[in-house]
Amino acid sequence: MRATPAALQIPELADEPGFVHGFSTLAVGSVGLKHAPDREPVMGARHAFAHALGLDGVELTTIGAVHGADVARVDEPGGSVDDVDALVTNRRGVAIFATFADCYPIALWDPEKRVGGLVHAGWRGTGAGVAPAAVLLMEREYGCAHIRAGIGPGICGRCYEVGPEVASQFDRRFVSKGAGDRLLLDLAAANRAQLEDAGVKAIYDIGMCTKESYLFPSHRRHPDGTRFGAIVALT
Ligand SMILES: [Zn+2]
Numbered sequence: 001m002r003a004t005p006a007a008l009q010i011p012e013l014a015d016e017p018g019f020v021h022g023f024s025t026l027a028v029g030s031v032g033l034k035h036a037p038d039r040e041p042v043m044g045a046r047h048a049f050a051h052a053l054g055l056d057g058v059e060l061t062t063i064g065a066v067h068g069a070d071v072a073r074v075d076e077p078g079g080s081v082d083d084v085d086a087l088v089t090n091r092r093g094v095a096i097f098a099t100f101a102d103c104y105p106i107a108l109w110d111p112e113k114r115v116g117g118l119v120h121a122g123w124r125g126t127g128a129g130v131a132p133a134a135v136l137l138m139e140r141e142y143g144c145a146h147i148r149a150g151i152g153p154g155i156c157g158r159c160y161e162v163g164p165e166v167a168s169q170f171d172r173r174f175v176s177k178g179a180g181d182r183l184l185l186d187l188a189a190a191n192r193a194q195l196e197d198a199g200v201k202a203i204y205d206i207g208m209c210t211k212e213s214y215l216f217p218s219h220r221r222h223p224d225g226t227r228f229g230a231i232v233a234l235t
Contacts (some may be wrong), residue, residue: 003027004053004215010150012204013109018092019116021107023152023206024049024229025215030098035225039194041194049229050095058233060097065120071137085125086134088117090142091173095233101112102210104154104187105230106131106195118232121154121191123162124228127169131191148202149195151232153216156209157186160220 007022014021024031029045036042050058061074064082071086077093087096087217088108096118098105103125108117117134131149138144157176167175167183170190178184188205195203210218210228217226 006224008046008153008208008215010107010152010204010206012202013107013150016109016111018114018235019109019111020053020095020231020233020235021109021116021150022049022053022231023105023216024052026217026226026228028052029215030146030226031229032101032225032227037217040101043107046097046229050231053231053233055095055231055233055235058093058095060086060095060231063096063098063120064119065098067122067124067129069125069133071130071134073137073141079231084186085121085130086117086119088115088134088138088141089234090115092234095118095231097229097231099227099229100154100210101217101227102155102160104191105152106134106191107152107230107232108134108138108147109150109232110138110142110147112146113142113144114234115142115144116234118230118234121187123166123169123185123187126187126190126194129194132194135195135200137196137233147170147200149200151188151191151203151205153206153210153213155218157184157189159209159211160185160187
């Protein structure tokens, strides 16, 4: 049996010189501090994740993730930006990091301007348009016009049951009928459509559902506070 990889990447964005991205698997353990009884194993998992991406010794800059659409630029490695759900940078040595357990990480990269970004998109952030907000900031701050986007692992449109109060905030093409009176929301499709509307021409999708894959933690499958991580770094 082959060992589980520590991190997975979106194939179409894996070979970009100067751009590193990835999603940690349960092979490294939980990278989420918030619900962790001990800090040490979490920091060990974060280091193992960074190591798997060839980013040994890098200082992560953490997205606080408050389920909104605020975005900021980062010019220095390290620290955390608590009140945003996306960060962008053009600085080599900056490694943007966020944690997930069903919400979608979206990696952004402009190979012409050499600008990267990472988005945390759950239903609230998607409803608020966090991915296009990050695209807009890359355009405004850096003059980006050739942004490529990669949608990472998240809960898929067959698994993500929501109530009518959530479903009603989304276009009907992203909502389908589930069991009984439940509705199913396709967050990946909603984000893809928002990115297309924002003018992003190249959009890739790792196509993995957190609830259906043993590689990633899923809040819906097992709400124990376990989180996987996403990193976008410029090197
Ligand atoms: Zn699924």
